[in-house]
Amino acid sequence: MNRRKVLVGVAGLAGAALARMPAWAQEQYPSRMVMVVCPFPPGGAADVFTRMVAEHLAATWGKPFVVENQPGGGGIIGMTRVARSAPDGYTLTLSSTGPLAVNETLYGDKLAYHTLRDFAPIYQLTITPNVLIVNPKRLPTIKTVADLVDHLKKNPGQLSFGSAGIGTSQHLAGEYLQQVTGTRMTHIPYRGTSLMLTDLLGGQIDLAFENTGPALPYIRNGDLRALGFATASRLDIDPGLPTIAETLPGFEATAWHGYLAPAATSPAIVDKLAKEIRVFANKPEVISKCAELGAIVQVDSSPAAFRTFIADETQRWKKVIEAGNIKAG
Structure with missing residues (x-):
């Protein structure tokens, strides 16, 4: 066998392995601890929602999902950390309206991340x-x-x-x-x-x-x-x-929360997380608990739907921010 045939054969095996990687990643994930960054202080709604989901995922898959609060800068510090993390599914975040749909307009080029460029939306959990x-x-x-x-x-x-x-x-x-x-x-x-x-x-x-x-x-x-x-x-x-x-047709202004991973995280891992969070979101006790906190659980979200929602919200609030000449404090 000549050298060219050997190289072609190796390349073929590598290609086949790469083609199987998404399925393999989904089957094996998670194989170790997952860090979930909450970019807000302990005790608030975002912290509660983060921990509820993390506990469910840990119980379901038998691996620790450890929540770490990293507040500051209106969510910017924690979100920047996640955006710079390896896109392997082992660093996640739950975030909300401000960091995901407002900060980009409010801070402009000073912001170290851009939501839809630097994150892979997984599941919109609530509307408040x-x-x-x-x-x-x-x-x-x-x-x-x-x-x-x-x-x-x-x-x-x-x-x-x-x-x-x-x-x-x-x-x-x-x-x-x-x-x-x-x-x-x-x-x-x-x-x-x-x-x-x-x-x-x-x-x-x-x-x-x-x-x-x-x-x-x-x-x-x-x-x-x-x-x-x-x-x-x-x-x-x-x-x-x-x-x-x-009284004022079309008026709507809500807060919301959802789970995300760093951009370029395997779609197989994102989909696996989304499907399991959807199972969690459809539990009657979860819907009841979130209602006590004033939140409406989204029972049928998806990565694509959450991405579209973030894009729409970003544009909607951009118009309000620019019309009001609102500047970051």
């Missing part, structure tokens, strides 16, 4: 609706979205709205409201939800958009008044509360 809330003592006559819009038009710049920080879903929802109504408010950014809610309850600010989980207890005891959900349709948790879209 925002609700528009006011302090009823400061705004006793404002009981509906229409009341608020009318008041804002008659008193431009007089009301303040709080958020959990610049570029958060709460902030962008407030900016979006001003843009679609042609009104103006003063934005007061806080370092997180707790401080913002404290000042809203104390009357230091007038209104806010907030995730349903933290807001519902105060709505139910009457300390805050809900004007509407920022969702496309009414929610089972309070079917009597209208959506903002019933």
Whole structure:
């Protein structure tokens, strides 16, 4: 056998091996510990969702899925770490609206990653609706979205709205409201939800958009008044509360979470993870637990659907950020 035939034979064997790699990778994965980076502090919704999925995957496949919180920079520090990790399926992340669909516009070239270039979306796990809330003592006559819009038009710049920080879903929802109504408010950014809610309850600010989980207890005891959900349709948790879209057609502003891997991770591994997370998401106890946290579980996501969703959200919030001339803090 001459040298050329030997080389051709070796090349053929290598090609066959490469062709089988996706199936092999899927069958063998995971063979060791998987690190799951949560780019937010412990105790929040993102941390809870991350750990719920990680525990399910560990129990299913018999390998540890270790969650490590790496907060900072609005999720940028943890996300940058994952983007630079080996695309072998052994470093994953659960992230949310800001790091995935907002930061790219907010920070531009200063951002060390670009979501759809540097990550492989796996599964969109939840949507967390925002609700528009006011302090009823400061705004006793404002009981509906229409009341608020009318008041804002008659008193431009007089009301303040709080958020959990610049570029958060709460902030962008407030900016979006001003843009679609042609009104103006003063934005007061806080370092997180707790401080913002404290000042809203104390009357230091007038209104806010907030995730349903933290807001519902105060709505139910009457300390805050809900004007509407920022969702496309009414929610089972309070079917009597209208959506903002019933007054302002098309208005929607939600937070969301999903699992991702570094770009170039084997599609076989991504698909295996997506299928198992889908099994997790369809468990009644998971749906119930997430509902307690104010989140709606997505029971039929996929890598392709999540990628399309991120792209759409990025473009939608890009328009709001640019129209509002919003700059990173």
